[in-house]
Amino acid sequence: MKAINPIRMGGVEVLPLVEGGKGVAVSNGATCGGWATGGGVGTFSAVNADSYDADGNVVRQVYHGRTRRERHEELVAYGISGGIAQAREAYERSGGTGRIHMNILWEMGGAERVARGVLEGAKGLVHGVTCGAGMPYRLADIARDFGVHYYPIISSARAFNALWRRAYGKTREWLGGVVYEDPWLAGGHNGLSNSEDPKRPEDPFPRVLKLRQQMREFGLDDVPIIMAGGVWWLEEWEDWIDNPDLGPIAFQFGTRPLLTQESPISEAWKQRLLTLKPGDVLLQPFSPTGFYSSAVRNEFLHELEQRNERQVAYTTEPVGDHVAEYGVGPRRRKVYLTPHDLARVGEWEAAGFVEAMRTPDNTLIFVTPEKSREIVKDQIDCMGCLSACRFSNWSQHEPDYSTGKKADPRSFCIQKTLQDIAHDGALERNLMFAGHNAYRFGDDPFYSNGFVPTAKQLVERILTGR
Known part of the structure; x- marks a missing residue:
């Protein structure tokens, strides 16, 4: 050398x-x-x-x-x-x-x-x-x-x-x-x-x-x-x-x-590093910052991947192929899906993903009632850890302190998970950042x-x- x-x-x-x-x-x-x-x-x-x-x-x-x-x-x-x-x-x-x-x-x-x-x-x-x-x-x-x-x-x-x-x-x-x-x-x-x-x-x-x-x-x-x-x-x-x-x-x-x-x-985190294999670090787009980020593949990231896959586009009026009626929320407000997507929704609901949550992009994601409550609570508890957050729609800029967009349930509270994992929180249920060469510890x-x-x-x- x-x-x-x-x-x-x-x-x-x-x-x-x-x-x-x-x-x-x-x-x-x-x-x-x-x-x-x-x-x-x-x-x-x-x-x-x-x-x-x-x-x-x-x-x-x-x-x-x-x-x-x-x-x-x-x-x-x-x-x-x-x-x-x-x-x-x-x-x-x-x-x-x-x-x-x-x-x-x-x-x-x-x-x-x-x-x-x-x-x-x-x-x-x-x-x-x-x-x-x-x-x-x-x-x-x-x-x-x-x-x-x-x-x-x-x-x-x-x-x-x-x-x-x-x-x-x-x-x-x-x-x-x-x-x-x-x-x-x-x-x-x-x-x-x-x-x-x-x-x-x-x-x-x-x-x-x-x-x-x-x-x-x-x-x-x-x-x-x-x-x-x-x-x-x-x-x-x-x-x-x-x-x-x-x-x-x-x-x-x-x-x-x-x-x-x-x-x-x-x-536990240190020992986990010693077990990583090539490909165990994922470059993924879920961060509330809007940036890509690299983290260890675990249950936390898997849930986000699955959450984003259980997603369908909707319209508020029948347009084109969007002619299948679907009721959203406790009041069952009417939106329109494609017949193909309505069939997919039926499969997700049968598997327990019965809560439809609206995104800023006129789509619905489907989650369990427990996950829906967690997402809403995390959005309400926002402390403004980012200058602008797509998950909670917080913005640090006056006068509204809002991004002006609907809060996005496809993301997550980054402050909550990073604080938890940094203070002995469960490795599988939190975001675990690492570079792509982390497998070399082993x-x-x-x-x-x-x-x-x-x-x-x-x-x-x-x-x-x-």
């Missing part, structure tokens, strides 16, 4: 190994500080991060507000408090010398308020802000105001071009690096555009090369590109290292830090005989190769 030399990132020399931020409450101060002690860049998630009481116990995020707007204010307060707590722990664990970044999602509820609140409350402890899930035009302004570097997450040269021309070109001195997150390989939410096929992965090299060429047009020859998604062993990326066409390259590891001693995920000899490394040991192993 080629020697891995430090590179200059954010004004200092660091190993080109970056911990990928994973929220909710998964990449925390412990994993971040541990990774930073190895000489790389540690990252904690400021997405609904955990805070602690006086005894060091996690403060569970319980909401008391009667309205969504009130609960949204509670969520922002939790986010700021938790982010500060994680920044302090990362700083302490790294001995005050490690490189600490925080990760936020631009489409999370109150993203700018949370970012500014954490940076204000943890001044001097955070060196960089990594941000994706959307087009974070104001990220550069936040970084400049607090004197930290910013690291946008993008999935194409075109996206970076738009960000640079509209905003980043005015604050180039604070651009620490650009994270290229491969939309077919990375875990969590992915930046697939409408022109890209989720079922046809593209080679990341030409896409990153195009990004570098775009950056060179802007005079950013020496700004590192951080490759994220699909990185396991560095010798598999030797053509990228010290490649003059690509310029300075760093590598981000999001999935591998899940299986470390500092990782706060449950023991055949990697590093983890044989049940060995679980510290974050620092993982960094050292990555540096020495297989």
